[in-house]
Amino acid sequence: MQLLKSANYKTVPWKNGGGVTREVALHRDESLHPDFMWRVSIATVAEDGPFSAFPGIDRSIAVLAGNGMVLETDGHSTTLMKDGAPHVFDGASPVHARLIAGETVDLNLMSRRGFYRHQLIRLPVEGPVQLEAQSGLRFIVFNGRAQVSGNTYFFTAEPLDCLICPAEGAVLQIEPDGFFDIFLVFIHPAA
Known part of the structure; x- marks a missing residue:
């Protein structure tokens, strides 16, 4: 992470x-x-x-x-x-x-x-969000300030910072400072 x-x-x-x-x-x-x-x-x-x-x-x-x-x-x-x-x-x-x-x-x-396929998802957040890392979720891009935590880590994300996601199944807690969007970046090998 x-x-x-x-x-x-x-x-x-x-x-x-x-x-x-x-x-x-x-x-x-x-x-x-x-x-x-x-x-x-x-x-x-x-x-x-x-x-x-x-x-x-x-x-x-x-x-x-x-x-x-x-x-x-x-x-x-x-x-x-x-x-x-x-x-x-x-x-x-x-x-x-x-x-x-x-x-x-x-x-x-x-x-x-x-070779690869991708998906970009906009996720509005205005309160605490819990996300479970899914297959292919590589990055989360923040369009605002947030506290991000998990079992063994704690980060303060500023606007435009990008979190490299943990392994599939890991749980992230996101505490936003106000209302803004985060962007989920999925990248998969092509089938």
Whole structure:
């Protein structure tokens, strides 16, 4: 069990200057593919513009902060808001983002098709929550401050911190400081 602090995430500016990405976690297996197999990241979108293409990648995105954005993908518009469900799309699709009213921060989950599959779940919390680690639950991303405890550990999670989840069956107690969302990141090997 480990808490990844947002202050320690690797930050990379976008090539087009439209934002920055903070890399939360990444898995590589160069024996299978030269690029990443899955990645969890947090992006700050500072202006309207295109997303980078990721052929062979399935993507999920959820808004963490800001007024949201409209994604134009394959001729369809999808509005992403802070309290909305994560949006799933093909990383190879051309995507253009239009900010609704200023900068937006979003959580991104990507997995390489044919090798891994993923699911991103938004879970609103306003009081104590008990979670049992399930198969494939790799990370919990916090969008607020919380105390996290279990049999042998205690952490204080700050906004955008990420908890590497314990083994399946372990029980987590989460005591939020106010009302906010946590995000459950599931990553499974492809069947």
